[in-house]
Amino acid sequence: MDFQPIRTKKIYQEIIDQIKGLIAKGSLKPGDKLMSERELAEKMQVGRSAVREAFRALEAMKVIEIRPGEGTYIREASADSIADALSLVLQADQKTASELMELRKILEVECARLAAKRRSGRDLTAMKKALEQMAKDIENGDLGDRADLAFHYSVAKAASNTMVLRLMTTIADTMMHVMRTARVELYRDPKLPHKLLQEHLIIYQAIANSDSEAAQKAMYDHLQGIESAVFNKKNQSS
Template sequence: MLKPIKTQKIYEKIVDQIGQLVAEGHLKPGDRLPSERELVERFQVSRASIREAISALEMMGLIEVRSGEGTYIRVVNIDSVVAPLAWMLFIEKDTDLELYEARKILEVQAAGLAAERAEEDEINEMFEALEIMRIDLEHHRLGEEADHHFHYAIARATHNKILFRLMNTISDTMRKTLQSSRSKLYEDHSTPEKLYEEHYLLYEAIKNHDVVRAQKLMLEHLVGVENYLAKYMLSDVE
Protein backbone atom coordinates (compact mmCIF):
# COMPACT_ATOMS: atom_id res chain seq x y z
CA MET A 1 0.00 0.00 0.00
CA LEU A 2 1.37 3.41 -1.00
CA LYS A 3 1.83 5.96 1.76
CA PRO A 4 2.33 9.73 1.62
CA ILE A 5 5.98 10.81 1.58
CA LYS A 6 6.80 12.87 4.64
CA THR A 7 9.01 15.90 4.20
CA GLN A 8 11.99 15.69 6.55
CA LYS A 9 12.56 18.79 8.62
CA ILE A 10 15.93 20.53 8.47
CA TYR A 11 16.84 19.77 12.08
CA GLU A 12 16.06 16.06 11.49
CA LYS A 13 18.57 16.01 8.63
CA ILE A 14 21.19 17.53 10.94
CA VAL A 15 20.40 14.91 13.60
CA ASP A 16 20.76 12.15 10.99
CA GLN A 17 24.14 13.45 9.82
CA ILE A 18 25.58 13.76 13.32
CA GLY A 19 24.17 10.37 14.27
CA GLN A 20 25.80 8.84 11.20
CA LEU A 21 29.16 10.39 12.10
CA VAL A 22 28.91 8.81 15.55
CA ALA A 23 27.85 5.44 14.13
CA GLU A 24 30.79 5.43 11.71
CA GLY A 25 33.27 6.40 14.42
CA HIS A 26 34.14 9.82 13.00
CA LEU A 27 32.78 11.34 16.21
CA LYS A 28 33.67 9.49 19.41
CA PRO A 29 32.53 9.75 23.06
CA GLY A 30 34.15 12.81 24.60
CA ASP A 31 34.59 14.64 21.29
CA ARG A 32 33.47 18.27 21.32
CA LEU A 33 31.05 19.42 18.64
CA PRO A 34 31.79 22.66 16.78
CA SER A 35 30.19 25.80 18.21
CA GLU A 36 26.69 26.84 17.20
CA ARG A 37 28.11 29.48 14.85
CA GLU A 38 30.41 26.94 13.16
CA LEU A 39 27.54 24.47 12.74
CA VAL A 40 25.40 27.19 11.15
CA GLU A 41 28.19 27.86 8.64
CA ARG A 42 28.93 24.20 7.91
CA PHE A 43 25.31 23.11 7.49
CA GLN A 44 24.24 26.40 5.87
CA VAL A 45 21.09 26.54 8.01
CA SER A 46 19.56 28.89 10.56
CA ARG A 47 20.51 29.06 14.24
CA ALA A 48 16.97 27.89 15.09
CA SER A 49 17.50 24.64 13.13
CA ILE A 50 20.83 24.01 14.87
CA ARG A 51 19.24 24.59 18.28
CA GLU A 52 16.39 22.20 17.47
CA ALA A 53 18.89 19.56 16.37
CA ILE A 54 20.99 20.01 19.53
CA SER A 55 17.86 19.70 21.71
CA ALA A 56 16.81 16.53 19.87
CA LEU A 57 20.28 14.96 20.17
CA GLU A 58 20.36 15.81 23.87
CA MET A 59 16.95 14.20 24.44
CA MET A 60 18.19 11.10 22.60
CA GLY A 61 21.12 10.92 25.03
CA LEU A 62 23.66 11.22 22.23
CA ILE A 63 25.20 14.51 23.36
CA GLU A 64 25.75 16.44 26.57
CA VAL A 65 25.55 20.24 26.70
CA ARG A 66 27.96 21.54 29.35
CA SER A 67 27.28 25.11 30.42
CA GLY A 68 30.20 27.37 29.51
CA GLU A 69 32.17 24.49 27.98
CA GLY A 70 30.37 23.37 24.86
CA THR A 71 28.58 20.31 23.50
CA TYR A 72 30.14 16.84 23.74
CA ILE A 73 29.38 13.36 22.41
CA ARG A 74 28.25 11.24 25.34
CA VAL A 75 29.40 7.80 26.37
CA VAL A 76 26.27 5.74 25.68
CA ASN A 77 25.07 4.12 28.86
CA ILE A 78 23.39 0.74 28.37
CA ASP A 79 20.61 1.79 30.76
CA SER A 80 19.77 4.76 28.54
CA VAL A 81 19.17 2.29 25.70
CA VAL A 82 17.23 -0.28 27.71
CA ALA A 83 15.08 2.12 29.80
CA PRO A 84 12.86 3.22 26.88
CA LEU A 85 12.32 -0.45 26.01
CA ALA A 86 11.25 -1.22 29.58
CA TRP A 87 8.80 1.69 29.53
CA MET A 88 7.38 0.62 26.16
CA LEU A 89 6.88 -2.95 27.37
CA PHE A 90 5.16 -1.68 30.50
CA ILE A 91 2.61 0.55 28.74
CA GLU A 92 1.99 -1.53 25.59
CA LYS A 93 -1.05 -3.80 25.72
CA ASP A 94 -1.55 -7.23 24.14
CA THR A 95 2.18 -7.97 23.98
CA ASP A 96 2.32 -10.91 26.41
CA LEU A 97 2.92 -13.63 23.83
CA GLU A 98 5.19 -11.30 21.87
CA LEU A 99 7.29 -10.99 25.02
CA TYR A 100 7.67 -14.77 25.09
CA GLU A 101 8.65 -14.79 21.42
CA ALA A 102 11.32 -12.16 22.09
CA ARG A 103 12.47 -14.01 25.18
CA LYS A 104 12.75 -17.22 23.17
CA ILE A 105 15.04 -15.60 20.60
CA LEU A 106 17.27 -14.04 23.25
CA GLU A 107 17.45 -16.90 25.75
CA VAL A 108 18.13 -19.69 23.26
CA GLN A 109 21.18 -17.79 22.03
CA ALA A 110 22.07 -16.89 25.61
CA ALA A 111 22.05 -20.55 26.62
CA GLY A 112 24.56 -21.26 23.87
CA LEU A 113 26.80 -18.37 24.91
CA ALA A 114 26.57 -19.44 28.56
CA ALA A 115 27.59 -22.99 27.64
CA GLU A 116 30.54 -21.55 25.77
CA ARG A 117 31.62 -18.89 28.29
CA ALA A 118 30.31 -19.77 31.77
CA GLU A 119 32.90 -19.65 34.53
CA GLU A 120 32.92 -21.76 37.68
CA ASP A 121 31.24 -19.16 39.92
CA GLU A 122 28.43 -18.67 37.38
CA ILE A 123 27.86 -22.41 37.08
CA ASN A 124 27.77 -22.57 40.90
CA GLU A 125 25.19 -19.77 40.91
CA MET A 126 22.96 -21.83 38.60
CA PHE A 127 23.34 -24.85 40.88
CA GLU A 128 22.43 -22.78 43.95
CA ALA A 129 19.24 -21.64 42.20
CA LEU A 130 18.47 -25.27 41.39
CA GLU A 131 18.94 -26.26 45.04
CA ILE A 132 16.47 -23.58 46.14
CA MET A 133 14.08 -24.80 43.44
CA ARG A 134 14.42 -28.38 44.73
CA ILE A 135 13.75 -27.32 48.34
CA ASP A 136 10.72 -25.30 47.21
CA LEU A 137 9.49 -28.35 45.34
CA GLU A 138 9.78 -30.54 48.44
CA HIS A 139 7.81 -27.99 50.48
CA HIS A 140 5.17 -27.52 47.76
CA ARG A 141 6.17 -23.90 47.13
CA LEU A 142 5.97 -22.32 43.67
CA GLY A 143 9.72 -21.77 43.28
CA GLU A 144 9.20 -18.80 40.99
CA GLU A 145 12.02 -16.76 42.55
CA ALA A 146 14.49 -19.61 42.10
CA ASP A 147 13.35 -19.95 38.49
CA HIS A 148 14.02 -16.25 37.90
CA HIS A 149 17.41 -16.47 39.61
CA PHE A 150 18.42 -19.44 37.43
CA HIS A 151 17.70 -17.55 34.22
CA TYR A 152 19.45 -14.49 35.65
CA ALA A 153 22.57 -16.61 36.20
CA ILE A 154 22.45 -17.81 32.59
CA ALA A 155 22.16 -14.22 31.37
CA ARG A 156 25.16 -13.22 33.48
CA ALA A 157 27.17 -16.16 32.13
CA THR A 158 26.87 -14.85 28.56
CA HIS A 159 29.40 -12.12 29.44
CA ASN A 160 27.42 -9.85 27.11
CA LYS A 161 26.26 -6.71 28.94
CA ILE A 162 23.68 -5.67 26.37
CA LEU A 163 22.15 -9.15 26.14
CA PHE A 164 22.16 -9.37 29.95
CA ARG A 165 20.24 -6.09 30.31
CA LEU A 166 17.77 -6.92 27.54
CA MET A 167 17.01 -10.34 28.99
CA ASN A 168 16.48 -8.98 32.47
CA THR A 169 14.31 -6.13 31.20
CA ILE A 170 12.03 -8.60 29.43
CA SER A 171 12.08 -11.00 32.39
CA ASP A 172 11.24 -8.26 34.91
CA THR A 173 8.41 -6.97 32.71
CA MET A 174 6.97 -10.46 32.37
CA ARG A 175 7.04 -10.98 36.13
CA LYS A 176 4.90 -7.85 36.55
CA THR A 177 2.48 -8.25 33.66
CA LEU A 178 2.04 -12.05 33.70
CA GLN A 179 1.99 -12.64 37.45
CA SER A 180 -1.45 -14.30 37.53
CA SER A 181 -0.74 -16.39 34.42
CA ARG A 182 2.57 -17.63 35.81
CA SER A 183 0.92 -18.46 39.14
CA LYS A 184 -1.53 -20.68 37.26
CA LEU A 185 1.41 -22.36 35.56
CA TYR A 186 2.92 -23.27 38.95
CA GLU A 187 -0.43 -24.33 40.44
CA ASP A 188 -0.50 -27.42 38.21
CA HIS A 189 1.10 -29.92 40.61
CA SER A 190 3.07 -31.69 37.88
CA THR A 191 4.52 -28.46 36.51
CA PRO A 192 7.07 -27.51 39.22
CA GLU A 193 8.68 -30.95 39.07
CA LYS A 194 8.78 -30.87 35.26
CA LEU A 195 10.31 -27.38 35.30
CA TYR A 196 12.93 -28.48 37.82
CA GLU A 197 13.95 -31.40 35.59
CA GLU A 198 14.16 -29.12 32.54
CA HIS A 199 16.32 -26.63 34.43
CA TYR A 200 18.60 -29.36 35.77
CA LEU A 201 19.22 -30.80 32.30
CA LEU A 202 19.95 -27.29 31.05
CA TYR A 203 22.37 -26.73 33.93
CA GLU A 204 24.23 -29.94 33.04
CA ALA A 205 24.51 -28.93 29.38
CA ILE A 206 25.97 -25.54 30.33
CA LYS A 207 28.28 -27.11 32.91
CA ASN A 208 29.55 -29.53 30.24
CA HIS A 209 29.93 -26.64 27.76
CA ASP A 210 27.60 -28.37 25.30
CA VAL A 211 26.42 -25.40 23.22
CA VAL A 212 24.05 -27.25 20.88
CA ARG A 213 22.34 -29.22 23.66
CA ALA A 214 21.99 -26.12 25.85
CA GLN A 215 20.24 -24.24 23.04
CA LYS A 216 17.99 -27.21 22.25
CA LEU A 217 16.95 -27.65 25.88
CA MET A 218 16.30 -23.94 26.37
CA LEU A 219 14.12 -23.82 23.25
CA GLU A 220 12.10 -26.85 24.37
CA HIS A 221 11.67 -25.36 27.85
CA LEU A 222 10.47 -21.97 26.60
CA VAL A 223 8.17 -23.42 23.94
CA GLY A 224 6.53 -25.59 26.61
CA VAL A 225 5.95 -22.63 28.92
CA GLU A 226 4.76 -20.45 26.04
CA ASN A 227 2.24 -23.06 24.88
CA TYR A 228 0.86 -23.49 28.39
CA LEU A 229 0.43 -19.75 28.91
CA ALA A 230 -1.13 -19.33 25.46
CA LYS A 231 -3.79 -21.91 26.38
CA TYR A 232 -4.37 -20.27 29.75
CA MET A 233 -4.75 -16.79 28.25
CA LEU A 234 -7.09 -18.12 25.56
CA SER A 235 -9.33 -19.84 28.12
CA ASP A 236 -9.27 -16.67 30.21
CA VAL A 237 -10.58 -14.65 27.24
CA GLU A 238 -13.29 -17.20 26.46
Protein backbone atom coordinates in the same frame (compact mmCIF):
# COMPACT_ATOMS: atom_id res chain seq x y z
CA MET B 1 -11.51 0.59 5.61
CA ASP B 2 -13.27 -1.17 8.47
CA PHE B 3 -13.47 1.48 11.20
CA GLN B 4 -15.33 0.67 14.40
CA PRO B 5 -17.59 3.03 16.37
CA ILE B 6 -15.86 4.84 19.23
CA ARG B 7 -17.44 4.11 22.58
CA THR B 8 -16.56 5.93 25.78
CA LYS B 9 -15.49 3.52 28.51
CA LYS B 10 -17.58 3.65 31.67
CA ILE B 11 -15.92 5.35 34.63
CA TYR B 12 -16.09 2.29 36.86
CA GLN B 13 -14.31 0.25 34.15
CA GLU B 14 -11.50 2.84 34.08
CA ILE B 15 -11.13 2.41 37.85
CA ILE B 16 -11.01 -1.38 37.46
CA ASP B 17 -8.37 -1.10 34.72
CA GLN B 18 -6.19 1.18 36.86
CA ILE B 19 -6.34 -1.15 39.86
CA LYS B 20 -5.58 -4.19 37.69
CA GLY B 21 -2.72 -2.25 36.12
CA LEU B 22 -1.21 -1.51 39.53
CA ILE B 23 -1.47 -5.20 40.41
CA ALA B 24 0.23 -6.07 37.11
CA LYS B 25 3.12 -3.70 37.89
CA GLY B 26 3.46 -5.05 41.42
CA SER B 27 2.55 -1.68 42.96
CA LEU B 28 -0.38 -3.41 44.65
CA LYS B 29 0.26 -6.79 46.22
CA PRO B 30 -1.94 -9.37 47.97
CA GLY B 31 -2.74 -8.08 51.44
CA ASP B 32 -2.34 -4.39 50.57
CA LYS B 33 -5.12 -2.09 51.77
CA LEU B 34 -6.77 0.17 49.21
CA MET B 35 -7.95 3.71 49.84
CA SER B 36 -11.52 4.11 51.06
CA GLU B 37 -14.27 4.80 48.53
CA ARG B 38 -14.24 8.48 49.50
CA GLU B 39 -10.45 8.82 49.29
CA LEU B 40 -10.24 7.02 45.96
CA ALA B 41 -13.09 9.06 44.52
CA GLU B 42 -11.29 12.27 45.52
CA LYS B 43 -7.95 11.00 44.21
CA MET B 44 -9.39 9.98 40.83
CA GLN B 45 -11.86 12.89 40.70
CA VAL B 46 -14.89 10.66 40.16
CA GLY B 47 -18.12 10.00 41.99
CA ARG B 48 -18.23 7.58 44.92
CA SER B 49 -20.90 5.54 43.13
CA ALA B 50 -18.40 4.73 40.34
CA VAL B 51 -15.81 3.60 42.89
CA ARG B 52 -18.45 1.51 44.69
CA GLU B 53 -19.44 -0.16 41.41
CA ALA B 54 -15.78 -0.87 40.57
CA PHE B 55 -15.21 -2.39 44.01
CA ARG B 56 -18.24 -4.66 43.62
CA ALA B 57 -16.99 -5.87 40.23
CA LEU B 58 -13.45 -6.45 41.54
CA GLU B 59 -14.82 -8.35 44.54
CA ALA B 60 -16.84 -10.58 42.19
CA MET B 61 -13.63 -11.20 40.21
CA LYS B 62 -11.93 -12.18 43.52
CA VAL B 63 -9.35 -9.44 43.03
CA ILE B 64 -10.25 -7.61 46.24
CA GLU B 65 -11.82 -8.45 49.58
CA ILE B 66 -14.15 -5.96 51.27
CA ARG B 67 -13.99 -6.36 55.05
CA PRO B 68 -16.81 -4.50 56.81
CA GLY B 69 -15.44 -2.07 59.37
CA GLU B 70 -11.84 -2.65 58.25
CA GLY B 71 -11.48 -1.63 54.62
CA THR B 72 -10.80 -3.05 51.19
CA TYR B 73 -7.79 -5.30 50.54
CA ILE B 74 -6.11 -6.98 47.61
CA ARG B 75 -6.95 -10.64 48.14
CA GLU B 76 -4.41 -12.71 50.01
CA ALA B 77 -2.17 -15.07 48.07
CA SER B 78 -3.99 -18.35 48.56
CA ALA B 79 -3.51 -20.77 45.68
CA ASP B 80 -6.95 -20.21 44.13
CA SER B 81 -7.42 -16.50 44.78
CA ILE B 82 -4.00 -15.49 43.45
CA ALA B 83 -4.55 -17.65 40.39
CA ASP B 84 -7.78 -15.83 39.64
CA ALA B 85 -6.26 -12.42 40.33
CA LEU B 86 -3.07 -12.92 38.35
CA SER B 87 -4.83 -14.50 35.42
CA LEU B 88 -6.48 -11.11 34.95
CA VAL B 89 -3.12 -9.83 33.78
CA LEU B 90 -3.08 -12.24 30.87
CA GLN B 91 -6.64 -11.22 30.08
CA ALA B 92 -5.89 -7.50 30.35
CA ASP B 93 -2.56 -7.51 28.58
CA GLN B 94 -2.08 -10.84 26.85
CA LYS B 95 -0.30 -9.20 23.92
CA THR B 96 2.46 -7.89 26.20
CA ALA B 97 2.88 -11.28 27.89
CA SER B 98 2.95 -13.07 24.53
CA GLU B 99 5.50 -10.65 23.08
CA LEU B 100 7.66 -11.02 26.18
CA MET B 101 7.72 -14.79 25.68
CA GLU B 102 8.80 -14.23 22.08
CA LEU B 103 11.55 -11.89 23.25
CA ARG B 104 12.70 -14.43 25.82
CA LYS B 105 13.04 -17.09 23.11
CA ILE B 106 15.02 -14.68 20.93
CA LEU B 107 17.37 -13.75 23.77
CA GLU B 108 17.61 -16.75 26.06
CA VAL B 109 17.95 -19.55 23.53
CA GLU B 110 21.09 -17.88 22.18
CA CYS B 111 22.20 -17.06 25.74
CA ALA B 112 22.09 -20.76 26.60
CA ARG B 113 24.22 -21.59 23.55
CA LEU B 114 26.80 -18.94 24.43
CA ALA B 115 26.74 -19.86 28.12
CA ALA B 116 27.73 -23.44 27.24
CA LYS B 117 30.84 -22.02 25.55
CA ARG B 118 31.73 -19.21 27.95
CA ARG B 119 30.48 -20.19 31.42
CA SER B 120 32.83 -20.05 34.39
CA GLY B 121 32.83 -22.09 37.56
CA ARG B 122 31.22 -19.15 39.33
CA ASP B 123 28.43 -19.08 36.74
CA LEU B 124 27.70 -22.78 37.28
CA THR B 125 27.63 -22.23 41.04
CA ALA B 126 25.05 -19.45 40.64
CA MET B 127 22.87 -21.67 38.42
CA LYS B 128 23.12 -24.58 40.83
CA LYS B 129 22.23 -22.37 43.79
CA ALA B 130 19.12 -21.12 41.95
CA LEU B 131 18.09 -24.70 41.15
CA GLU B 132 18.53 -25.77 44.76
CA GLN B 133 16.33 -22.87 45.88
CA MET B 134 13.76 -23.77 43.23
CA ALA B 135 13.62 -27.34 44.56
CA LYS B 136 13.15 -26.06 48.13
CA ASP B 137 10.37 -23.72 46.99
CA ILE B 138 8.56 -26.59 45.28
CA GLU B 139 8.75 -28.73 48.41
CA ASN B 140 7.39 -25.81 50.45
CA GLY B 141 4.55 -25.24 48.00
CA ASP B 142 5.88 -21.85 46.88
CA LEU B 143 5.84 -20.59 43.30
CA GLY B 144 9.63 -20.39 43.05
CA ASP B 145 9.44 -17.50 40.60
CA ARG B 146 12.38 -15.64 42.13
CA ALA B 147 14.60 -18.70 41.92
CA ASP B 148 13.39 -19.22 38.35
CA LEU B 149 14.37 -15.66 37.40
CA ALA B 150 17.71 -16.06 39.21
CA PHE B 151 18.47 -19.17 37.13
CA HIS B 152 17.64 -17.51 33.81
CA TYR B 153 19.58 -14.40 34.81
CA SER B 154 22.64 -16.51 35.69
CA VAL B 155 22.46 -18.17 32.27
CA ALA B 156 22.35 -14.74 30.62
CA LYS B 157 25.29 -13.61 32.75
CA ALA B 158 27.26 -16.70 31.71
CA ALA B 159 26.79 -15.70 28.05
CA SER B 160 29.24 -12.85 28.79
CA ASN B 161 27.49 -10.26 26.65
CA THR B 162 27.02 -7.00 28.53
CA MET B 163 24.33 -5.69 26.16
CA VAL B 164 22.21 -8.82 26.55
CA LEU B 165 22.62 -8.73 30.32
CA ARG B 166 21.60 -5.07 30.38
CA LEU B 167 18.48 -5.85 28.38
CA MET B 168 17.61 -8.76 30.69
CA THR B 169 17.98 -6.41 33.68
CA THR B 170 15.74 -3.84 32.01
CA ILE B 171 12.87 -6.30 31.51
CA ALA B 172 13.43 -8.15 34.82
CA ASP B 173 10.34 -6.71 36.55
CA THR B 174 8.08 -7.60 33.63
CA MET B 175 9.68 -11.04 33.40
CA MET B 176 9.10 -11.60 37.11
CA HIS B 177 5.45 -10.73 36.79
CA VAL B 178 4.85 -12.90 33.72
CA MET B 179 6.79 -15.80 35.31
CA ARG B 180 4.63 -15.54 38.43
CA THR B 181 1.44 -15.47 36.37
CA ALA B 182 2.60 -18.41 34.24
CA ARG B 183 3.58 -20.45 37.29
CA VAL B 184 0.23 -19.82 38.97
CA GLU B 185 -1.51 -21.12 35.87
CA LEU B 186 0.85 -24.07 35.39
CA TYR B 187 0.98 -25.09 39.06
CA ARG B 188 -2.70 -26.00 39.00
CA ASP B 189 -1.35 -29.28 37.61
CA PRO B 190 0.52 -30.87 40.57
CA LYS B 191 2.95 -32.63 38.20
CA LEU B 192 4.14 -29.42 36.52
CA PRO B 193 6.45 -27.98 39.26
CA HIS B 194 8.74 -31.02 39.15
CA LYS B 195 8.60 -31.09 35.35
CA LEU B 196 9.71 -27.45 35.18
CA LEU B 197 12.52 -28.13 37.65
CA GLN B 198 13.67 -31.07 35.52
CA GLU B 199 13.71 -28.86 32.42
CA HIS B 200 15.94 -26.36 34.23
CA LEU B 201 18.24 -29.17 35.32
CA ILE B 202 18.58 -30.32 31.70
CA ILE B 203 19.55 -26.78 30.66
CA TYR B 204 22.08 -26.61 33.50
CA GLN B 205 23.62 -29.98 32.65
CA ALA B 206 24.04 -29.06 28.98
CA ILE B 207 25.77 -25.81 29.94
CA ALA B 208 27.94 -27.60 32.50
CA ASN B 209 28.93 -30.10 29.78
CA SER B 210 29.78 -27.27 27.36
CA ASP B 211 27.25 -28.74 24.92
CA SER B 212 26.03 -25.62 23.14
CA GLU B 213 23.55 -27.38 20.83
CA ALA B 214 21.93 -29.29 23.69
CA ALA B 215 21.76 -26.13 25.82
CA GLN B 216 20.16 -24.21 22.99
CA LYS B 217 17.57 -26.92 22.36
CA ALA B 218 16.80 -27.42 26.05
CA MET B 219 16.17 -23.71 26.57
CA TYR B 220 13.97 -23.47 23.48
CA ASP B 221 11.93 -26.52 24.47
CA HIS B 222 11.48 -25.13 27.98
CA LEU B 223 10.26 -21.69 26.88
CA GLN B 224 8.13 -23.07 24.06
CA GLY B 225 6.47 -25.49 26.48
CA ILE B 226 5.60 -22.69 28.92
CA GLU B 227 4.23 -20.48 26.16
CA SER B 228 2.10 -23.27 24.71
CA ALA B 229 0.77 -24.39 28.10
CA VAL B 230 -0.13 -20.91 29.35
CA PHE B 231 -1.61 -19.39 26.20
CA ASN B 232 -3.31 -22.54 24.92
CA LYS B 233 -4.93 -22.88 28.33
CA LYS B 234 -5.91 -19.23 28.27
CA ASN B 235 -7.45 -19.53 24.79
CA GLN B 236 -9.35 -22.68 25.75
CA SER B 237 -10.87 -20.95 28.76
CA SER B 238 -11.91 -17.80 26.88
